[in-house]
Amino acid sequence: MAEKILDVKNLVVTFDTYQGSVQAVRDVSFHVNKRETVGIVGESGCGKSVTIRTVMGMNPKSNGSVKGGQALFEGRDVLRLSEKDIREILGNRMSMIFQDPFTFLNPTMQVGKQITEVYLRHHKASRKEAEEKALSILRLISLPNPEQNMKRYPHQLSGGMRQRIMIAMALICEPAVLFADEPTTALDVTIQAQIIDLMNSLKEKTDTSIVLITHDMGVVAKMVDRLYVMYAGKIVEQGDADAMFHRPRHPYTWGLLDSVPRLDERTKEELHSIPGMPPDLIAPPAGCPFAARCRYAMKICERRMPDQIPLEEEGHAAACWLCHPEYVKQYGVTSREGEQHEA
Amino acid sequence: MKHENGAPLLELKDVKTFFKVSGGILKAVNGVSLTIHEGETIGLVGESGCGKSTLGKTIMRLIKPAGGQVLFDGKDIWTFSRTEKKAYTRQVQMIFQDPYACLDPLSVIGDTVAEGMDIHRMYTDKQARGREILRLLNDVGLNESHQNRFPHEFSGGQRQRVGIARALSLQPRLIVCDEPISALDVSIQAQVVNLLKRLQREMGMAYLFITHDLSMVRQISDRIAVMYLGNIVEIADSEDIYLSNRHPYTKALLSAIPIADPAVEKNRERIVLSGDVPSPVNLPQGCAFAGRCPRACDQCRKEAPRLREIEPGHQVACHLAE
Amino acid sequence: MSMENAETKEKRIFQPDDFEKLPPPSQTDAAIARKQTTYWKDVWRTFRKNRTAVISLIAISLLILMVLIGPMMNEFDYRTNDYSALNQSPNWVHWFGTDNMGRDIWTRVWEGGRISLLIAVLATLIPEVIGMLIGGISGYFGGWLDTLIMRFIDVLMGIPSLIYMILLMLVFGSGSIMTLIVAMSLTGWMGSARATRGLVLQIKARDFVTASETLGAPAWWIIVKRLIPNTLGIRVVGITMSIPSVIFYEAFLSYIGLGVTPPTPSWGQLIKAAGENFRYYPYQFIIPCMMVGITMLCFNLEGDGLRDALDPKLRG
Numbered sequence: 001m002a003e004k005i006l007d008v009k010n011l012v013v014t015f016d017t018y019q020g021s022v023q024a025v026r027d028v029s030f031h032v033n034k035r036e037t038v039g040i041v042g043e044s045g046c047g048k049s050v051t052i053r054t055v056m057g058m059n060p061k062s063n064g065s066v067k068g069g070q071a072l073f074e075g076r077d078v079l080r081l082s083e084k085d086i087r088e089i090l091g092n093r094m095s096m097i098f099q100d101p102f103t104f105l106n107p108t109m110q111v112g113k114q115i116t117e118v119y120l121r122h123h124k125a126s127r128k129e130a131e132e133k134a135l136s137i138l139r140l141i142s143l144p145n146p147e148q149n150m151k152r153y154p155h156q157l158s159g160g161m162r163q164r165i166m167i168a169m170a171l172i173c174e175p176a177v178l179f180a181d182e183p184t185t186a187l188d189v190t191i192q193a194q195i196i197d198l199m200n201s202l203k204e205k206t207d208t209s210i211v212l213i214t215h216d217m218g219v220v221a222k223m224v225d226r227l228y229v230m231y232a233g234k235i236v237e238q239g240d241a242d243a244m245f246h247r248p249r250h251p252y253t254w255g256l257l258d259s260v261p262r263l264d265e266r267t268k269e270e271l272h273s274i275p276g277m278p279p280d281l282i283a284p285p286a287g288c289p290f291a292a293r294c295r296y297a298m299k300i301c302e303r304r305m306p307d308q309i310p311l312e313e314e315g316h317a318a319a320c321w322l323c324h325p326e327y328v329k330q331y332g333v334t335s336r337e338g339e340q341h342e343a
Numbered sequence: 344m345k346h347e348n349g350a351p352l353l354e355l356k357d358v359k360t361f362f363k364v365s366g367g368i369l370k371a372v373n374g375v376s377l378t379i380h381e382g383e384t385i386g387l388v389g390e391s392g393c394g395k396s397t398l399g400k401t402i403m404r405l406i407k408p409a410g411g412q413v414l415f416d417g418k419d420i421w422t423f424s425r426t427e428k429k430a431y432t433r434q435v436q437m438i439f440q441d442p443y444a445c446l447d448p449l450s451v452i453g454d455t456v457a458e459g460m461d462i463h464r465m466y467t468d469k470q471a472r473g474r475e476i477l478r479l480l481n482d483v484g485l486n487e488s489h490q491n492r493f494p495h496e497f498s499g500g501q502r503q504r505v506g507i508a509r510a511l512s513l514q515p516r517l518i519v520c521d522e523p524i525s526a527l528d529v530s531i532q533a534q535v536v537n538l539l540k541r542l543q544r545e546m547g548m549a550y551l552f553i554t555h556d557l558s559m560v561r562q563i564s565d566r567i568a569v570m571y572l573g574n575i576v577e578i579a580d581s582e583d584i585y586l587s588n589r590h591p592y593t594k595a596l597l598s599a600i601p602i603a604d605p606a607v608e609k610n611r612e613r614i615v616l617s618g619d620v621p622s623p624v625n626l627p628q629g630c631a632f633a634g635r636c637p638r639a640c641d642q643c644r645k646e647a648p649r650l651r652e653i654e655p656g657h658q659v660a661c662h663l664a665e
Numbered sequence: 666m667s668m669e670n671a672e673t674k675e676k677r678i679f680q681p682d683d684f685e686k687l688p689p690p691s692q693t694d695a696a697i698a699r700k701q702t703t704y705w706k707d708v709w710r711t712f713r714k715n716r717t718a719v720i721s722l723i724a725i726s727l728l729i730l731m732v733l734i735g736p737m738m739n740e741f742d743y744r745t746n747d748y749s750a751l752n753q754s755p756n757w758v759h760w761f762g763t764d765n766m767g768r769d770i771w772t773r774v775w776e777g778g779r780i781s782l783l784i785a786v787l788a789t790l791i792p793e794v795i796g797m798l799i800g801g802i803s804g805y806f807g808g809w810l811d812t813l814i815m816r817f818i819d820v821l822m823g824i825p826s827l828i829y830m831i832l833l834m835l836v837f838g839s840g841s842i843m844t845l846i847v848a849m850s851l852t853g854w855m856g857s858a859r860a861t862r863g864l865v866l867q868i869k870a871r872d873f874v875t876a877s878e879t880l881g882a883p884a885w886w887i888i889v890k891r892l893i894p895n896t897l898g899i900r901v902v903g904i905t906m907s908i909p910s911v912i913f914y915e916a917f918l919s920y921i922g923l924g925v926t927p928p929t930p931s932w933g934q935l936i937k938a939a940g941e942n943f944r945y946y947p948y949q950f951i952i953p954c955m956m957v958g959i960t961m962l963c964f965n966l967e968g969d970g971l972r973d974a975l976d977p978k979l980r981g
Contacts, residue, residue: 018710043528044499158619159391188390189555190616193599197615215529218558218601222608241605259533260603261558263585270540271562273533275690277498293690300683327684403879432881445872448704449894459880493703509876 002033005176005209006055011069011079013047013054020282024050026233027069032177035203037210039220039241041256042230045278048213051230052179054079056094057086074176092122095170099182101162105154111165112150119172137168140205141198160191167198171208178202181213196222217260221245226315229253232278232289235308239316249311249318251294254336288321296322296334350417352517352549353379353402353435358411360394360401366624371397373573373626374411376650379517384543384550386564386581388557390596392623393570395553399519402551403437404428433463436510440522442502446494452505453490456480459513479508483538500531504538511542517549524559536563557600561585566656569593572623572631575650579657589653589664591636630662638663704898711974718970721963728960732782735775743768743776744928752946762948764938774952777930781957784842784931785911788849793904795850796857797896801888803858804865815862818855826852830914834923845924849911860903864896898975905968909961916957932957 013025025047032038040048053059055071055078070077074093078086090096098104106114115137116130125133131150138146143164154162163183170178180199184192200223202208212223220227221241228238229252237250248254258272276293279285285292291301300321308317309324321327322334332340360372371394379385387395400406402413404420413420415431423431436459439445446455453476454461466472477487483504494502503523510518520539524532540563543550554560560567561581568578569592577590588594595614602608616635621627630647633639642662650658653665712718736743739760747767755762761770803814833848868874869892877887912932918924919933920940927934932953939949 043530160619188620189557189596190390190599191619193601193613193615196601216601217529217603221603221605222601245604246606255530257603259530261533261562262604263558263561263597263600263602264607266582271533271537273537274530275534277500277531291687295689297687297690298683299685299687300679302687303680303683321684326679330684405875405878429881432879435879437876437879439872439876441872445876447873447877447891447895458877458882462877462880462882462886495704506876509880513880 002036004031005034005073006032006211007072008051008055009070009072011051011054011071012067013050013059014065014067016065017282022281023284024233024281025054026284028230028233028235029069030228030235030238032209032211034176035207035209036225037199037203037212037223039212039214039224039227040230041214041217041220041227043215043256043278045232045281046230047233047281048230049181052096052181052211052213056090056096056179057081058090058096088122091118091170091175092173093175094177094179095173095175096179096181097163097166097170097183099186101159101166102154104166105162107154110151110153111157115150115165115169115172118169122173133172134168137172138164141167141171141202143168158191159187160194163187163191163195164198167195171202171206174206175208177211178208179211179213182215183212184219185214185216192219199223217257229256232284233281234289234305234319236290236320237318238308239311239313243311243313243316247313247316248336249316249323250320251296251322252290253318255293288319295338349381351378351414352381352416353377353551354412354414354417355398355402356412356414358398358401358413359409360397360406361409364624366622369624370573370626371623372401372408373631375570375573375575376411377568377575377578379549379551381516382543382547382549383565384552384563386560386567387551387553387570388555388560388567388596389570390555390620392572392620394573394623395570396521398570399437399521399551399553402519403435404431429463432459433513434515435517435519436513436515437519437521438503438506438510438523441526442499442506443526445506446502448494451491451493452485452497453480455494455505456490456508456512459509463513475512479512480505482511482542483508484534498531499527500534503527503535507535507538507542511546514546515548517551519551519553521553522555523552525554525556532559539563557596569596572621572626574631574647574660575658576632576660577658578650579654583654583657587657589657589659590661591638591663592632595635595637630660708898708971708974712970715970715973717966718973721966721970724959724963725967728778728963729782732775732778735778736772739769739771741769741772743773743930752942752949754946755948761952762946764935764949765942765946770935770949770952773930773935774932774956777932777935777953778956780842780925780929780931781912781915781933782960784846784849784915784925785908788846788853788911788915789904789907791846791850792853793857793900793907796854796859797861797893797900798888799854800858800861800863801865801893801896804862805869805884805888805892811862814858818858822855826855827914827917830918831921831923834918842925842929845915845918849914853907853911856907857900857903861893861896861900864899865892868892868895902968902972902975905964905971908964912957912961912964 008031009029011025011028015022015024028051042048054066057078066079069079071079078089105111112134115134116127119125119130119133134150135146141164143149149161184195187195196219199210212220214220224241226240227244228235229250231252237244237248237253248257255272255274259274261271274293279289279292287302287304288306291297294301298321306319306321306324308319310317311323334340355375355377358372358375362369362371375398387398389395397406401408407421415434420431446452456479457472457476460466460472460475466475476490480486480490485501485504524535527535536559539550552560552563564581566578567581567584568575569590570576571592577584577588577593584593585597588597595616598612598614614637618635621634627634629644633643636643648660648662650660652658745768750759750763750767752765753759753763759769759771761774764770799814803811829852830848833851837844837848874887874891877891915924915931916933916936919931920937924933925931935953936950943950
């Protein structure tokens with residue numbers, strides 16, 4: 001039975017800038033179960049990074065404000081915790097790895113020390129115990145020569161090794177949730193494959209759930225059990241990996257999947273692309289934010305934003321009027337190629 | 344095949360570009376030979392450190408090679424006179440990787456697009472110049488309302504398109520595209536690639552498309568060259584690289600690229616290379632890939648293989664390939 | 666779950682044309698919605714929030730206004746001697762009093778201000794321009810030229826610029842404003858050259874400079890149109906902060922008799938003339954000193970504010 005460990009409901013995050021309020025996250029709800037990998041995909045500006053950073057309490061209070069919603073984690077709403085309580089959780093029960101390990105690591109400190117520091121911050125232990133723990137984590141993630149490499153400085157390590165160090169730092173306290181914000185985007189393809197394998201192996205070796213934020217559908221396909229597709233601050237479709245990749249129902253998801261050229265497919269004359277650009281979130285449209293770029297847009301799409309409409313499979317839902325029972329009753333189901341079928 | 348007719352536009356003959364660094368000599372490009380014909384697209388792929396960007400800059404006359412020749416229309420570009428140097432800039436142009444750094448933040452994009460035309464004094468009449476700027480902006484999907492805006496007001500994809508308009512303004516015969524889409528969102532990448540393909544159909548220029556994205560390069564290239572640590576390890580027609588590749592590195596590279604389909608992913612044959620990409624400083628004797636190659640033998644470690652043709656139009660640098 | 670019932674009910678009602686298809690999306694980009702904002706508008710906005718800096722800016726503006734119209738506000742000029750009104754304390758006729766030759770100090774202070782500020786501005790801008798060009802050339806070309814110029818500057822800067830100025834003024838012969846400005850320009854360009862060169866090295870590496878090169882731009886085009894304008898944003902702080910130093914140098918040189926010579930008033934001149942009688946007529950000394958001090962302070966504070974406004978991390 002799936003056990004929810006993180007439950008985010010109706011999150012609203014707005015940034016006040018001098019040009020107006022940027023509604024970065026508009027009523028987003030998602031959850032993470034134990035021992036699963038969840039993907040949040042979308043392109044730049046869709047709000048996926050802001051969502052995660054808000055849940056982790058990392059938005060500076062001065063210009064990022066949570067205007068609504070809650071994030072239940074281990075019995076508490078992390079959005080309403082004090083600074084002190086958030087600091088206890090970060091790195092300990094929830095941790096994060098980022099795109100660029102080089103800027104994340106302290107260039108003047110040995111990497112081993114950086115790992116043990118995280119452990120000692122959250123546990124009362126001796127330095128020796130912390131080092132033992134660090135070594136065990138490094139062996140878990142298959143870092144070659146852990147004893148030697150622990151004494152190295154970040155600039156002496158390759159990109160892939162640095163990413164592994166960052167993963168070790170994130171895992172040493174055995175968190176319940178690991179957020180990974182574009183963890184492989186800056187890596188070479190062959191190294192990326194290694195890191196993906198490593199993160200997949202964590203599912204068996206540890207109890208940590210992973211939330212993967214990325215725009216790379218290929219990486220998503222290799223790693224996630226369930227995924228959410230975000231656009232302009234909203235979740236437009238969600239479901240398990242099989243349903244989302246093989247039976248997606250939202251035109252943006254179609255566009256996203258069609259835009260990605262596949263290694264195993266022959267050259268097409270023209271790549272599918274989505275015309276235009278995402279809306280400016282200072283003045284987001286009242287209806288569906290994708291309407292201006294959608295081939296299937298209808299008048300109602302400009303007027304009202306659809307709710308998440310549950311689809312046939314468990315957990316699969318899309319926020320699209322094409323899926324609404326009223327529409328389906330009158331016109332049938334719209335397929336990815338644009339044809340209408342009987343309901 | 345587009346390229347069977349006539350003399351090549353650009354020919355690289357055993358080009359070597361080296362840099363002196365603190366640890367020794369960095370052999371960024373270590374003996375590359377390549378031919379680009381009028382109107383064709385050559386994809387140049389490889390991971391970081393393989394030398395593809397350096398090769399692009401060598402072709403642009405930005406870095407002088409330590410050895411070998413770069414011939415444009417048969418003439419060595421390093422023997423150019425001053426007028427020929429200037430004329431070369433009208434023949435060969437470049438698009439850059441980072442849309443956030445490739446435009447002068449203090450110039451409106453109309454002026455940025457016109458920079459080449461202004462340098463070469465192509466339009467003395469202000470009106471004609473203005474019309475040409477609009478025409479170029481329209482070509483890349485922008486319009487009149489954009490021309491007096493500054494780069495920071497545009498998205499990454501739009502900035503990249505401004506860069507393309509700027510490169511087009513001189514009507515070049517070859518455009519070197521240095522990772523032009525790596526910094527863009529996926530759906531915008533497709534927009535830009537479609538734009539490049541359309542422009543090529545309309546204007547007939549050749550592209551050298553440098554990238555690490557093997558999925559995307561298939562959509563635009565006629566031929567693809569795979570680079571590793573300064574050498575081309577395999578070069579063939581596009582489809583042959585994917586369907587009948589011979590070099591172990593090509594195979595490993597292709598198997599590492601994720602496919603956006605979980606069912607396909609589960610059933611793929613995977614070759615996961617161990618270790619990291621070695622540094623191009625102080626290269627080992629023998630094949631540069633021998634250290635990570637699952638099939639390396641003694642000969643591989645002793646003797647560096649040269650590119651040899653195993654089928655018409657398909658060359659591989661590997662002792663063990665047939 | 667968090668929606669009201671009335672709203673939910675409303676959402677279930679459909680209009681007859683709701684499901685009518687819209688025209689297909691446009692392929693070209695829409696015009697940009699946001700108002701145009703330039704870099705400097707942004708900087709001004711941040712600057713405005715810094716009260717101290719804004720007050721300093723207002724003070725500087727007032728100062729400039731006063732040096733322009735101050736001398737005309739009363740009927741006295743700066744050089745007429747009035748032996749019947751020697752060394753008067755500030756009063757209703759002579760607002761700042763008179764000096765030991767009966768000259769009206771109010772008029773002399775503002776006239777002197779004109780000279781001091783003129784020298785300050787010219788002796789800051791001219792070396793800046795020289796320094797930018799030299800720094801730009803040095804940074805762009807690199808190699809032996811860069812090394813040569815930088816080592817030359819290193820050697821020159823080993824000696825404090827005040828010493829150079831004193832020596833140059835001794836050689837030129839003091840007196841005219843032009844010679845003073847020339848002397849200051851010859852010694853003031855080095856800091857600007859170094860700073861510009863450092864910035865140019867960073868900017869040179871950016872793709873838009875490479876783009877200009879590949880478009881066939883000659884060296885001067887790149888230096889003058891691409892590199893130097895992109896350094897101005899940061900250099901403007903350096904320029905603003907140089908002004909107080911120049912004001913000080915002028916005052917000092919005039920004080921030791923090597924700067925502006927009488928009867929041309931400058932603040933340094935006024936301070937020198939009042940120095941001997943400081944104990945008896947302190948106002949003659951204090952007033953021009955305050956002018957120098959306040960001006961230096963205001964430019965420094967305003968320069969600080971400008972630097973903060975330009976710092977991308979502090980922008981809101």
